[in-house]
Amino acid sequence: MTDVLLRGGLPWRPGPPAAQGPAAPAAQQRRPPATPEPGAPADILVRDGRIDRIAPGIEAPPDALVIDVAGQLVLPGLVEAHCHLDKTLHGGPWVPHSADDTLAGRIGNDMGRRAELGVPSVARIGALLEQMSAAGTTHVRTHTDIDPAVGLRGVEAVREAAAGSPVDVRQVAFPQHGVLTNPGTAELLEAALKSGVEAVGGLDPAGIDRDPVRHLDLIFGLAGSYGTHLDLHLHDGGSLGGWELELIIERTRALGLGGRVAVSHAYALGQLDEAYQDRLIQGFAEAGVAVVTAAVYSFPVPPIKRMRAAGVTVACGHDGIRDLWGPYGSGDMLERAMHVAYRSTFRRDEDIELALEAATHGGARALGLEGYGLAPGNRADLVVVPAGGPAEAVVVHPARTLVMKDGVVLHN
Amino acid sequence: MTDVLLRGGLPWRPGPPAAQGPAAPAAQQRRPPATPEPGAPADILVRDGRIDRIAPGIEAPPDALVIDVAGQLVLPGLVEAHCHLDKTLHGGPWVPHSADDTLAGRIGNDMGRRAELGVPSVARIGALLEQMSAAGTTHVRTHTDIDPAVGLRGVEAVREAAAGSPVDVRQVAFPQHGVLTNPGTAELLEAALKSGVEAVGGLDPAGIDRDPVRHLDLIFGLAGSYGTHLDLHLHDGGSLGGWELELIIERTRALGLGGRVAVSHAYALGQLDEAYQDRLIQGFAEAGVAVVTAAVYSFPVPPIKRMRAAGVTVACGHDGIRDLWGPYGSGDMLERAMHVAYRSTFRRDEDIELALEAATHGGARALGLEGYGLAPGNRADLVVVPAGGPAEAVVVHPARTLVMKDGVVLHN
Numbered sequence: 001m002t003d004v005l006l007r008g009g010l011p012w013r014p015g016p017p018a019a020q021g022p023a024a025p026a027a028q029q030r031r032p033p034a035t036p037e038p039g040a041p042a043d044i045l046v047r048d049g050r051i052d053r054i055a056p057g058i059e060a061p062p063d064a065l066v067i068d069v070a071g072q073l074v075l076p077g078l079v080e081a082h083c084h085l086d087k088t089l090h091g092g093p094w095v096p097h098s099a100d101d102t103l104a105g106r107i108g109n110d111m112g113r114r115a116e117l118g119v120p121s122v123a124r125i126g127a128l129l130e131q132m133s134a135a136g137t138t139h140v141r142t143h144t145d146i147d148p149a150v151g152l153r154g155v156e157a158v159r160e161a162a163a164g165s166p167v168d169v170r171q172v173a174f175p176q177h178g179v180l181t182n183p184g185t186a187e188l189l190e191a192a193l194k195s196g197v198e199a200v201g202g203l204d205p206a207g208i209d210r211d212p213v214r215h216l217d218l219i220f221g222l223a224g225s226y227g228t229h230l231d232l233h234l235h236d237g238g239s240l241g242g243w244e245l246e247l248i249i250e251r252t253r254a255l256g257l258g259g260r261v262a263v264s265h266a267y268a269l270g271q272l273d274e275a276y277q278d279r280l281i282q283g284f285a286e287a288g289v290a291v292v293t294a295a296v297y298s299f300p301v302p303p304i305k306r307m308r309a310a311g312v313t314v315a316c317g318h319d320g321i322r323d324l325w326g327p328y329g330s331g332d333m334l335e336r337a338m339h340v341a342y343r344s345t346f347r348r349d350e351d352i353e354l355a356l357e358a359a360t361h362g363g364a365r366a367l368g369l370e371g372y373g374l375a376p377g378n379r380a381d382l383v384v385v386p387a388g389g390p391a392e393a394v395v396v397h398p399a400r401t402l403v404m405k406d407g408v409v410l411h412n
Numbered sequence: 413m414t415d416v417l418l419r420g421g422l423p424w425r426p427g428p429p430a431a432q433g434p435a436a437p438a439a440q441q442r443r444p445p446a447t448p449e450p451g452a453p454a455d456i457l458v459r460d461g462r463i464d465r466i467a468p469g470i471e472a473p474p475d476a477l478v479i480d481v482a483g484q485l486v487l488p489g490l491v492e493a494h495c496h497l498d499k500t501l502h503g504g505p506w507v508p509h510s511a512d513d514t515l516a517g518r519i520g521n522d523m524g525r526r527a528e529l530g531v532p533s534v535a536r537i538g539a540l541l542e543q544m545s546a547a548g549t550t551h552v553r554t555h556t557d558i559d560p561a562v563g564l565r566g567v568e569a570v571r572e573a574a575a576g577s578p579v580d581v582r583q584v585a586f587p588q589h590g591v592l593t594n595p596g597t598a599e600l601l602e603a604a605l606k607s608g609v610e611a612v613g614g615l616d617p618a619g620i621d622r623d624p625v626r627h628l629d630l631i632f633g634l635a636g637s638y639g640t641h642l643d644l645h646l647h648d649g650g651s652l653g654g655w656e657l658e659l660i661i662e663r664t665r666a667l668g669l670g671g672r673v674a675v676s677h678a679y680a681l682g683q684l685d686e687a688y689q690d691r692l693i694q695g696f697a698e699a700g701v702a703v704v705t706a707a708v709y710s711f712p713v714p715p716i717k718r719m720r721a722a723g724v725t726v727a728c729g730h731d732g733i734r735d736l737w738g739p740y741g742s743g744d745m746l747e748r749a750m751h752v753a754y755r756s757t758f759r760r761d762e763d764i765e766l767a768l769e770a771a772t773h774g775g776a777r778a779l780g781l782e783g784y785g786l787a788p789g790n791r792a793d794l795v796v797v798p799a800g801g802p803a804e805a806v807v808v809h810p811a812r813t814l815v816m817k818d819g820v821v822l823h824n
């Protein structure tokens with residue numbers, strides 16, 4: 001494997017990781033080894049798929065590929081922490097959105113039209129992964145529909161596309177059409193986990209599945225039994241959503257699943273009064289529950305700045321990308337970080353940087369990635385961006401100069 | 413002047429213009445001459461800066477420049493209806509945002525730092541206009557700061573930059589730091605109008621200037637006396653903002669200024685209950701008041717679909733682009749239309765198209781442009797986009813294939 005020397009880039013180092021919940025794995029609590037001061041140019045030597053050294057003036061080993069990235073920002077691989085690869089129509093012709101404006105209408109439209117449109121499609125998933133990779137995404141967590149009609153075909157399609165892609169793809173077995181309300185789904189979730197799917201999902205335990213306690217007990221039980229992650233969609237808003245978040249905190253604590261539980265969307269968090277928000281934020285921090293936001297449409301975005309100050313892991317993702325649920329989304333995680341920062345009304349550099357953190361280290365923590373980040377010994381998953389700093393990279397999200405996965409230059 | 417024949421494009425024709433208020437100038441009520449069915453390919457012949465014909469199979473005149481745009485969408489020139497060219501730092505180095513999170517803090521920061529940063533700068537305004545033009549913008553209305561410290565220097569800088577640009581730039585004399593609360597400003601607004609500035613502005617008559625009736629009487633009086641347009645910033649929310657909108661409707665009617673009055677932002681509209689919204693929307697439609705939205709950050713977006721159904725003119729723009737008020741903004745009006753559609757939770761093609769309409773015909777109506785649109789006899793201000801339809805153009809906002817202003821190919 002050829003050594004690679006990136007010459008003169010600006011390795012990005014976010015602020016020190018905030019404290020993790022007590023149950024977070026030790027690997028996630030470790031501070032990265034010292035790297036140069038933020039903003040100081042340094043060379044990065046990559047050997048055998050790992051970062052060997054980060055320092056100014058590294059001498060190039062014989063036969064190394066030397067790439068000049070002077071003055072450009074070097075980021076760790078971008079982490080897409082919430083998408084729906086299996087649903088995508090990416091790469092095909094434009095499909096006008098055909099659902100009405102209700103959630104039930106979108107679910108019915110999805111079930112009714114996916115066969116006609118060839119969803120899930122290994123080719124389209126593969127095309128989207130290729131586009132994501134070109135934009136610097138090295139890791140993806142995707143929620144794959146599981147229901148008695150589609151069975152595990154989505155899981156298999158994603159697995160097949162991922163096998164042909166440099167992107168590290170992890171799946172969530174996602175009961176898009178309910179668990180308790182859709183007999184046979186619970187058994188399929190379990191079959192998915194048995195087959196190696198990395199996480200169990202859930203969906204509006206109250207709003208959709210009508211029995212929050214049984215829904216949560218079921219999916220937390222599966223996560224506990226199979227030692228997997230859990231990442232639950234929660235659109236339920238206001239005090240109902242807030243109460244469900246309490247139930248999630250309680251179960252994460254009781255089962256010792258801290259560091260392996262995430263709540264996606266969590267619109268309620270952005271709607272409650274600050275005192276209640278703070279109680280929930282404290283609960284997330286103590287129990288080790290991560291929050292994943294997509295900042296889609298006009299839906300409420302959780303209070304990222306206060307969550308990070310309390311040490312809660314915050315990740316982000318696109319949600320759907322060009323599918324029967326909506327036509328938007330490019331797969332570019334720097335553009336998505338822009339949406340997250342913009343909807344958070346982040347104007348100051350250090351605030352905008354929180355969105356970049358969500359699209360990198362936050363995602364890595366939520367997914368439980370090992371050996372992630374710009375430090376010697378870590379996997380050489382790198383992205384070079386023609387920007388002078390992290391805020392500019394998010395706001396402008398210019399085309400990537402270079403993408404490297406496990407030491408291999410994929411795009412340059 | 414060389415004839416130009418655009419071969420085989422898809423000329424976009426939005427739905428029929430909704431009814432205008434009774435006071436709208438007759439020129440704005442005219443339906444455009446018939447063009448081919450939407451989606452049907454046609455050639456466009458451009459002569460002497462005007463659209464000569466739109467039809468399939470036009471024979472190229474001798475010496476005409478023939479450009480193949482087969483299968484691509486042809487739009488009229490994009491209209492940026494609300495920006496702040498004079499404030500921009502575009503084209504210079506990244507300037508970290510330095511204001512606190514209050515409006516007063518941003519105003520103070522702006523006044524304190526603009527001299528240090530060389531604002532207003534003819535060079536930076538010119539660079540931004542060049543970028544806007546490359547993205548297909550042919551007309552801009554910009555709010556230029558007027559206050560006793562800066563005087564009319566902003567107006568002059570914008571005028572100088574515009575003179576060197578193909579973009580048609582119209583200014584609003586904008587009392588960013590108050591009128592009644594900032595003695596000397598009213599006289600400067602009048603001096604600006606005397607010097608040829610096309611519109612008078614205003615700013616939160618209650619929230620900032622503390623005396624809504626006197627503020628509105630003053631600026632409506634100026635618009636009436638000088639025969640100019642009026643475009644007022646209204647961030648005041650809830651019932652206060654709603655009541656100010658009533659005052660604006662009353663004055664527009666009383667002075668017969670319909671078709672020449674716009675309210676920018678109008679956050680209150682997105683916060684009121686539907687019954688109150690509907691009363692205001694009806695008032696806008698009857699009086700001829702346009703609404704200009706920027707869909708910035710997480711601020712409320714007015715109910716575009718219902719406003720358009722009632723015949724209210726809706727335009728859009730960026731608000732600030734890379735300035736002391738915030739670092740965001742690219743100048744690309746298709747990208748801005750995406751933000752407008754996205755924040756409106758528009759998923760269906762015909763809804764997304766409303767955002768494109770705001771960035772084209774809506775802006776043209778708000779600015780009172782004559783001879784605008786894809787019809788014979790109109791100015792040949794055209795943009796070609798590699799997209800199969802208007803919704804795709806907005807969602808993907810791909811790089812423009814061709815930009816033409818007054819029959820001259822600027823970017824190709």
